[in-house]
Amino acid sequence: MSTFPAFRPDHRKQPELEVVPARSGAEVLLSALVGQGVDTVFGIPGGANLPIYRHLPQFPIRHVLVRHEQGAAHMADGYARASGRVGVCIATSGPGALNLVTGLATAHFDSVPVVALTGQVASPTIGTDAFQESDVIGSCLSVTKHSYQLRDPGEIEEVVAEAFHVARTGRPGAVLIDIPKDVQQAHLGDDRPLRRIRRHAAPAPAPEQQIEAAAGYLSGARRLVILAGRGVAIAGAQEALLKLALKLDAPVGTTLLGTGVFPNPHPLGLGLVGFMGTGYCNRAVTDCDLLLMVGMRADDRVTCRLDGFAPRAEHIIHVNIDPAELGKTVAADCPIVGDARDVLERLAAQAEPGSRPEWREQVDDWRRQHPLRHPRNGRLQPQEVLRAYYARRRPADITVADVGLNQMWAATGWSGGESGLFLNSGGQGTMGFALPAAIGAQAAAPGSRVFAICGEGGLVMTVQELATAVEAGLPVKVLILNNRQLGMVRQFQDDFYGGVRSQVDHTVTPDFPTLAQAFGCYGEAVDELAEVGPALDRAIAHPGPAVLEFRIDPEAGIFPIVPLGGTLSEFVECPYP
Amino acid sequence: MPVPVSAPASSARLLLVRVEDRPGILQRVTNCVSRRGHQLLSCAVAAGPEEGELRLWLRVHTGMQPPEQAALQLRKLIDVVAVEDLTESGVREWTLGLFEFLAPFARELETELERWGAQVVERTPERLVAALGGPPASLDAARTELAGLGLGDFARGRPIALHPVVPQEA
Numbered sequence A: 001m002s003t004f005p006a007f008r009p010d011h012r013k014q015p016e017l018e019v020v021p022a023r024s025g026a027e028v029l030l031s032a033l034v035g036q037g038v039d040t041v042f043g044i045p046g047g048a049n050l051p052i053y054r055h056l057p058q059f060p061i062r063h064v065l066v067r068h069e070q071g072a073a074h075m076a077d078g079y080a081r082a083s084g085r086v087g088v089c090i091a092t093s094g095p096g097a098l099n100l101v102t103g104l105a106t107a108h109f110d111s112v113p114v115v116a117l118t119g120q121v122a123s124p125t126i127g128t129d130a131f132q133e134s135d136v137i138g139s140c141l142s143v144t145k146h147s148y149q150l151r152d153p154g155e156i157e158e159v160v161a162e163a164f165h166v167a168r169t170g171r172p173g174a175v176l177i178d179i180p181k182d183v184q185q186a187h188l189g190d191d192r193p194l195r196r197i198r199r200h201a202a203p204a205p206a207p208e209q210q211i212e213a214a215a216g217y218l219s220g221a222r223r224l225v226i227l228a229g230r231g232v233a234i235a236g237a238q239e240a241l242l243k244l245a246l247k248l249d250a251p252v253g254t255t256l257l258g259t260g261v262f263p264n265p266h267p268l269g270l271g272l273v274g275f276m277g278t279g280y281c282n283r284a285v286t287d288c289d290l291l292l293m294v295g296m297r298a299d300d301r302v303t304c305r306l307d308g309f310a311p312r313a314e315h316i317i318h319v320n321i322d323p324a325e326l327g328k329t330v331a332a333d334c335p336i337v338g339d340a341r342d343v344l345e346r347l348a349a350q351a352e353p354g355s356r357p358e359w360r361e362q363v364d365d366w367r368r369q370h371p372l373r374h375p376r377n378g379r380l381q382p383q384e385v386l387r388a389y390y391a392r393r394r395p396a397d398i399t400v401a402d403v404g405l406n407q408m409w410a411a412t413g414w415s416g417g418e419s420g421l422f423l424n425s426g427g428q429g430t431m432g433f434a435l436p437a438a439i440g441a442q443a444a445a446p447g448s449r450v451f452a453i454c455g456e457g458g459l460v461m462t463v464q465e466l467a468t469a470v471e472a473g474l475p476v477k478v479l480i481l482n483n484r485q486l487g488m489v490r491q492f493q494d495d496f497y498g499g500v501r502s503q504v505d506h507t508v509t510p511d512f513p514t515l516a517q518a519f520g521c522y523g524e525a526v527d528e529l530a531e532v533g534p535a536l537d538r539a540i541a542h543p544g545p546a547v548l549e550f551r552i553d554p555e556a557g558i559f560p561i562v563p564l565g566g567t568l569s570e571f572v573e574c575p576y577p
Numbered sequence B: 001m002p003v004p005v006s007a008p009a010s011s012a013r014l015l016l017v018r019v020e021d022r023p024g025i026l027q028r029v030t031n032c033v034s035r036r037g038h039q040l041l042s043c044a045v046a047a048g049p050e051e052g053e054l055r056l057w058l059r060v061h062t063g064m065q066p067p068e069q070a071a072l073q074l075r076k077l078i079d080v081v082a083v084e085d086l087t088e089s090g091v092r093e094w095t096l097g098l099f100e101f102l103a104p105f106a107r108e109l110e111t112e113l114e115r116w117g118a119q120v121v122e123r124t125p126e127r128l129v130a131a132l133g134g135p136p137a138s139l140d141a142a143r144t145e146l147a148g149l150g151l152g153d154f155a156r157g158r159p160i161a162l163h164p165v166v167p168q169e170a
């Protein structure tokens, strides 16, 4: 690593005496952010946001200087997922703003409250194809919950207040504020009329009759399954979920985004549902007579072929805070619009306690028939690495998964007793998410240990953010499951595209320990199972960011897996004993 | 009894959307419709009903998605105040047509226009323009009949409708 001594302020040329307006738009913006409780922002300065950066040092806001704006958006996302607060990222106009798009989409599709602030060319030049002009509002229309382009500095305070309110209220999402440079620089008079902030309310609590009806169905069910999604984490409903499950003696599966909301291993835990879910969870959903889905959307990765999703269910109760999610894919006869925690607590209060020994016995039978298996061929298996990792997990730890096989192995292997935070990009499946999101999570939760589990393909998409982690003193630990290929795509080609392996081999990958060291991180590579635990312990003990490369079996795959177009019950199991 | 939502036969809906009159609102609304896999067939815009609001009448082909999704997704937009699906409400749709006739004018033109109840809104030696309001189907019928009388350009607005009166409980 090369470091350059930072110029000390006294070495710098003193600025020319400049006339700074008493309160510029930029200052109003920054004080509005402070007013919203913002303590950390992630960003990169550039021509169109320099007035903001000119005043940033005056405000009690930590700025994490990222190396690519996509990283800033993922960091704001990780910060928000880890803290439940709104994450904030900043970019300049044009390429800076457009670099945020993937990160905003990732956050928005997973219902994460993020506010992005983009600089824009000065108002009079908007529409002239000015230098670094881009229509970021237009580009982000379908990946944000709402967006604003400020035209009048008098609006700044209320727009910021409204943007944060919109981002966090009801179903959370990404909000964009685009701020032309002249608005940042404008001087504000004192006689600004404060207009009202528009109402954007969370839905009212679900009506009592709906809760009563649902509680009645739950009490009467013989073969009951609960599926839980990220809405449970957003609402902080993990305890309520466990309480209801215990009261009803009901097995609980989770979606990919719901991973971590239910403790595992647990006698009632079914693990992951869906396309790459556990065999026993998918069989339980296929056979249940009542399905309660809470805080989840039921997308195609969960349901697989729709006519095979809970085909024997006499009732489906679907709880979501977003009314548009009810009936979008699965028609529930008992749809409930509401906050997961409120609904689960009320259901737990009303449902009759019950035990379902026959159903539990059946589910346990499936557990024995379809255990998660992996080959034992002398090569390092990803599941073995993750077992060692999860054995070290503490409840406050934060696990962030990237995308691909690594993500599915991490989700299916989720373990460690209590519920906890497992963050990943479920809606968009954005490779490169884990490292920056972990950095953001670490900034939000300095007392937690934060781990990013990555494939070698996804990591190199945002690997430059290791510099950010080192510079900002955010000691994330990166665990690379290196199979030297785009593993998930390779498995799809093997399983669903005639076995033609096309453009999936990484014949060249960086020497990761050296790469890590070049960025100033701890780095180590591991080939042997016996070395996995000790290496994890060394990385954990290292005070700064660390990278462990696990050189795993390149042929390792994810099992079970439902063939494309198949139903949940048609899952294919690991061919090896 | 739960039934998985199957791809419904595609259907056209008429939605009345009340929005705040903010910059970019039409772009947001049309983007929302198309992004959700529906096809926007037409859009009429008028002011009101409240100060600072607009009313939009969207005719939407709901394609492969459940038909109620179009209204549900629009309702999530922050600038949208309310969405009503008028499709099965029984309200009458109304639209305005402008008919242009170029000189020389047919002898029976004026009588025919009168018979249809059209109003002459512009008359010069070179051309005559008549306006006719009515349900879309009747404007189509007028267009067919008047075609034989030297009809030039024809422009028809997109349908609008007032939202239905909800009967008061006794």
Ligand SMILES: Cc1ncc(C[n+]2csc(CCOP(=O)(O)OP(=O)(O)O)c2C)c(N)n1
Pocket: A402, A403, A404, A405, A406, A407, A428, A429, A430, A431, A432, A454, A455, A456, A457, A458, A459, A481, A483, A485, A486, A487, A488, A489
């Ligand atoms: C940005 C992005 N590009 C492409 C994909 C498609 N994709 C999904 S998984 C995957 C392979 C990931 O490879 P790697 O990061 O090495 O993880 P592995 O599956 O090998 O564990 C690809 C290319 C994606 N999800 N995101």
Ligand SMILES: [Mg+2]
Pocket: A455, A456, A457, A481, A482, A483, A484, A485, A486, A487
């Ligand atoms: Mg790989």
